[in-house]
Amino acid sequence: MDVRDLEYVIAVEQCGTIGKAADMLGLTQPSLTKAVRRVETLLGVMLFERTSTGMRVTQAGVQFLARAKRLRRDYDDALAEMRSIRTGEQGAVRLGYSPSLPDGLLVASCRRLLRERPAARLRLRRRLAKELLDSLRNGEIDVAVMPLPGISAEFATEDLYEDRLAVVADAKHPLLSRPRLRLSDLQGEEWLLPEGHITVRQSLEDAFERHGLAPPVLRIEADFSSEALFQLIAGTNILTISRCGQITRSAGLEPLKLVVDGLELNRRIGLVTRTGGYLSPVCCRLIDLFREEATQGNMAKWL
CATH class of the missing domain: 3.40.190.10 (Periplasmic binding protein-like II)
Structure with missing residues (x-):
């Protein structure tokens, strides 16, 4: 099988249609269609189902494309290694x-x-x-x-190395005056949190759920913590989770004295x-x- 054929079928999967993949690759649609059929004939299975909206990957196609991507990466690695040896x-x-x-x-x-x-x-x-x-x-x-x-x-x-996250708040937040907090004490507080698929947010929401608490009240959602975001919540009662270090201290934020209660904060x-x-x-x-x-x-x- 020609290495280029692997590139072609991967492009079809990524683009979803022969037309878009052909444009991306700089090929004509008939040429790309012929290449896909050539691979399918060699393998003896259909990689794609032709539908009115494009190309749908078959179950066999899913398995083959996973291997094809690994083969392409290994091939690229081999070229890079040989190039390094040749040119120094x-x-x-x-x-x-x-x-x-x-x-x-x-x-x-x-x-x-x-x-x-x-x-x-x-x-x-x-x-x-x-x-x-x-x-x-x-x-x-x-x-x-x-x-x-x-x-x-x-x-x-x-x-x-290892680090530990903490629930942090503005230095004047009322909760900071309390020597021992549990998750139930954070019920109803507003939060700045990352998107729902991020591990630290999932861990927080799971901990609230295990303790029979309503989910954290989301006030601000952001991709990740930054000095600008910390400045945004400084002077407010909004909580967030962060590594407590120079960046949070310089923004006037301090960690709450929270009993973890199943919330995993070590990383x-x-x-x-x-x-x-x-x-x-x-x-x-x-x-x-x-x-x-x-x-x-x-x-x-x-x-």
Whole structure:
């Protein structure tokens, strides 16, 4: 099978129609249709059902396309590795990182790399955890520094440090004067929270539900925490969940004295790569630098 045929069937799945996929690939529709049929004939199964609205992936197609995407990534990795061997180029490092990553760790590690390797180039992507995993899966980034996902053979993970989230509020919030709070004491309070699919929000809502409480009252929904958002809730009674450090303190926010009650707020932050994926020498060096910088002393300063 021609490697290009894999690219063609993947494009059809992504675009949903032969016409859109042909436009994206710069092919004519008859040529692309012929390529899809060629693959289906070789496999002996139908990958797509032709409908009035486009191309629907069959059950066999779902299984084959998952393997085709892995084969394409492995092929791209092999080309990148051979190119590195042939040219000796340092190349670019495509680094994804979570908004929860302290700026100090990111800056210190990347600055050292740029000083050591003048030819190195960095491509930085600040994304949420799910987006980072999708980007790794699709071969769009080489390594991510993020809250570590659950065990999966698809990804290789390595711990860098642990941090703890807290429920924080404006320093003048009435709840801060209370020495011991339970989730029931937060009933009816307004919140700034991430979108519903984000783990920390799901954990909060699950904890409320387990204790027979109504869901948290959502006042502001945002992709991730930032200094601007903290400034937005400063001076109000709105609560949020955040790593309690320099950024929250500078905004005038303080952690509540909350008895956890089943709300998991400990996190492992670390390095995530694709299992068996190619990592260039310069990427490996950046990973080493993150390990070296993520010392207990440094993290106490940056968190």
